[in-house]
Amino acid sequence: QVQLVESGGGLVQAGGSLRLSCAASGRTFNSGAMGWFRHAPGEERKFVAVIRRSGDHAYYADSVKGRFTISRDGAKNTVYLQMNSLKPEDTAVYYCAAGFSLILSSIRTPSQYDHWGQGTQVTVSS
Numbered sequence: 375q376v377q378l379v380e381s382g383g384g385l386v387q388a389g390g391s392l393r394l395s396c397a398a399s400g401r402t403f404n405s406g407a408m409g410w411f412r413h414a415p416g417e418e419r420k421f422v423a424v425i426r427r428s429g430d431h432a433y434y435a436d437s438v439k440g441r442f443t444i445s446r447d448g449a450k451n452t453v454y455l456q457m458n459s460l461k462p463e464d465t466a467v468y469y470c471a472a473g474f475s476l477i478l479s480s481i482r483t484p485s486q487y488d489h490w491g492q493g494t495q496v497t498v499s500s
Contacts (some may be wrong), residue, residue: 376400376489378470383494386460390498394455396470396491406474408446408453411484412466413493419469421482423455433481438464460498467493 382394396408409424423444425432432444443456453470471487480486 376472378472378489378491380468380470380491380494383468383496385497385499388460388462388498388500390460391456391458392460392496394457394468394494396453398451398453398472403451404448406472406488407476407481409471409473409481409487410444410455411469411471413469414466419484422468424481425453457496462498462500465496465498467495469493
């Protein structure tokens, strides 16, 4: 069992930055890939970024590439999402997820992840 707790969301003006954190406990943190998804009103949950369990490679949605950076700290059992140059369209609830049997073709599919956090709201004002 894995418990994931997100933090760091809030209200920020367009062009600003936020760093989200996801603290993991339970099953060995370093045995799974860690991802971020977001869910805006009226839309389906969308992939944002994922980092491999080794931390040596990450993948991003085209909409955030070059602005967001995902990282993980094995000693702290925490994954981060640094969000820069935020836009109003980045407004959503952001969820952290853990996947223990992901393959490359499935990293953008929410149902392929095994555990989820409760989400943290990010609101970007124009």
